Amino acid sequence: MDGSVQLLYAWAAAAIIYVLYWRTHPLYSIPTIGSSAPLLSYLGAWRYFREAREILQEGYSKHKVFKVALLEQWLVVVSGSAMNEELRKIPDSHVSFMLAADEFLHTKLTIAPDVNTHPIHIGVIRGPLTRNLGLLFADVVDEIKVAFSDVINPQGDDWIEVPVLATMAQVVSRASNRVFVGLPLCRNTDYLETVVNFAFDVAKGRDVLSVVPGMLKGLVGKLLPWSRRAIKRTTHYLAPTIQERLQKLRELGEDWNDRPDDYLMWVIDEANKTRNAIDLAIQAILVSNFAAIHTSSNSITHALYHLAANPEYIQPLREEVEAVTKEYGWTKAAVGKMYKLDSFMRESQRLNGIVGISVMRKVLQDVTLSDGTLIPKGTLVAAAAAATHVDEEYYDHPDKFDPFRFSDKRLEESERVRHQYINTSAKFVAFGHGKHACPGRFFAVNELKVMMAYMVLNYDIKFKDGVGRPDNIWIWHSVIPADVKVMFRKRQVGTM
Numbered sequence: 169m170d171g172s173v174q175l176l177y178a179w180a181a182a183a184i185i186y187v188l189y190w191r192t193h194p195l196y197s198i199p200t201i202g203s204s205a206p207l208l209s210y211l212g213a214w215r216y217f218r219e220a221r222e223i224l225q226e227g228y229s230k231h232k233v234f235k236v237a238l239l240e241q242w243l244v245v246v247s248g249s250a251m252n253e254e255l256r257k258i259p260d261s262h263v264s265f266m267l268a269a270d271e272f273l274h275t276k277l278t279i280a281p282d283v284n285t286h287p288i289h290i291g292v293i294r295g296p297l298t299r300n301l302g303l304l305f306a307d308v309v310d311e312i313k314v315a316f317s318d319v320i321n322p323q324g325d326d327w328i329e330v331p332v333l334a335t336m337a338q339v340v341s342r343a344s345n346r347v348f349v350g351l352p353l354c355r356n357t358d359y360l361e362t363v364v365n366f367a368f369d370v371a372k373g374r375d376v377l378s379v380v381p382g383m384l385k386g387l388v389g390k391l392l393p394w395s396r397r398a399i400k401r402t403t404h405y406l407a408p409t410i411q412e413r414l415q416k417l418r419e420l421g422e423d424w425n426d427r428p429d430d431y432l433m434w435v436i437d438e439a440n441k442t443r444n445a446i447d448l449a450i451q452a453i454l455v456s457n458f459a460a461i462h463t464s465s466n467s468i469t470h471a472l473y474h475l476a477a478n479p480e481y482i483q484p485l486r487e488e489v490e491a492v493t494k495e496y497g498w499t500k501a502a503v504g505k506m507y508k509l510d511s512f513m514r515e516s517q518r519l520n521g522i523v524g525i526s527v528m529r530k531v532l533q534d535v536t537l538s539d540g541t542l543i544p545k546g547t548l549v550a551a552a553a554a555a556t557h558v559d560e561e562y563y564d565h566p567d568k569f570d571p572f573r574f575s576d577k578r579l580e581e582s583e584r585v586r587h588q589y590i591n592t593s594a595k596f597v598a599f600g601h602g603k604h605a606c607p608g609r610f611f612a613v614n615e616l617k618v619m620m621a622y623m624v625l626n627y628d629i630k631f632k633d634g635v636g637r638p639d640n641i642w643i644w645h646s647v648i649p650a651d652v653k654v655m656f657r658k659r660q661v662g663t664m
């Protein structure tokens with residue numbers, strides 16, 4: 169046999185192995201958007217990196233279950249509220265939210281080393297933080313008022329241009345840290361810069377690692393500076409207080425009469441059950457900041473862009489905020505009665521989630537869905553959140569920003585309650601849905617509504633003449649508001 173025939177045989181064998189591998193892949197029968205052939209799927213991943221929105225929409229329109237290529241694996245996506253409901257109901261024995269988050273974010277490398285093994289922040293957010301929101305409310309309102317007067321301070325009747333995303337991140341980080349670490353640290357500029365940068369740097373780390381091959385991720389991850397730097401700088405600020413409180417706990421135990429009852433103490437109580445209390449408490453504060461800052465800053469930025477593009481919505485919001493605060497003061501109960509504002513924020517969140525997919529899970533044991541689709545162990549699966557939110561079966565004129573669609577008087581009272589910003593459902597998955605739905609949303613919704621209420625009461629807001637709401641930026645399935653400026657001036661009474 170001459171060399172060229174041997175080469176031909178080798179190519180034929182390779183082609184057969186290639187086809188066999190492809191045809192016998194456990195996910196082969198799930199329809200793919202793009203090509204599912206090995207190697208060609210890399211082109212699909214590249215397309216998904218740039219056009220995830222269109223790809224997810226195409227899959228949603230055509231299939232109940234479909235898959236898209238990521239660089240190193242497939243992501244299986246389910247379509248429509250019935251499938252979202254089914255996904256949420258799969259028990260934790262069969263799927264894991266934490267492992268899915270780790271796959272998407274490389275948590276240990278981008279956030280903090282022990283956050284997966286000791287996620288103590290989750291219990292604290294779900295438990296004492298949410299229970300104490302009413303008590304913490306006055307502090308949050310106070311911090312928001314002071315922060316806004318520091319960062320957006322137009323004089324006379326002059327309009328000023330404000331870079332929205334960075335400015336909202338400052339207010340969100342101050343209000344959140346008024347709760348997480350209290351005064352005076354929540355106003356310390358170096359500490360705030362550390363936690364805000366960290367919240368956005370996690371995305372940088374994730375983006376770098378998303379293009380690094382699996383076996384090199386650990387190595388490259390260790391070279392990423394952001395997480396280590398943030399832990400070091402936060403340790404400088406928090407370790408002395410944590411040490412002091414741990415010491416008092418040891419010395420006084422139950423007899424510690426003036427024991428603080430705040431977020432840091434709740435975190436310390438949990439961390440104290442481990443052998444690594446100081447490090448874990450610091451990591452829990454950092455991960456709380458990550459979870460709170462980028463999500464809330466992006467969400468309020470999106471909402472503000474809608475307002476600046478449609479300043480005619482300012483007046484009905486003002487009237488509502490003024491009427492409600494006149495009767496109930498600046499209380500949690502008052503914010504609960506700001507129905508139009510609530511609807512405005514939910515509507516913005518519907519059209520501008522922080523991510524185009526939701527209810528992310530990693531399959532731990534093979535799962536068979538009601539349509540017969542087998543999702544094998546190890547697969548990543550999620551709901552097509554953005555596409556669900558523009559499904560005309562669930563929302564009239566779904567592409568339209570209709571700020572008061574959820575508070576509309578035509579809705580029954582019970583319907584309006586069901587459509588509160590805070591509520592998740594199989595048709596509204598911006599906070600996830602089910603057991604792992606965002607536990608911080610009760611805090612976030614109050615904080616964001618107070619921020620928006622403050623802004624409509626105190627400023628006139630618009631885009632520069634001729635400028636409209638910018639399109640959102642999609643990187644993979646992450647949805648990021650464009651970084652643009654909005655015009656603010658002191659509210660000119662009677663001009664609106």
Ligand code: HEM
Binds near residue numbers: 612
């Ligand atoms: C508007 C702001 C926010 C949005 C849009 C948002 C959205 C989300 C989403 C989509 C998830 C994943 C749910 C899933 O895929 O099933 C999530 C999880 C989570 N969020 Fe939020 N979030 C926000 C604010 C916050 C805040 C302020 C905190 C902390 C105080 C927080 C803490 C968490 C935590 C700890 C998880 C993980 C839950 C678990 O592991 O079970 N979030 N959030």
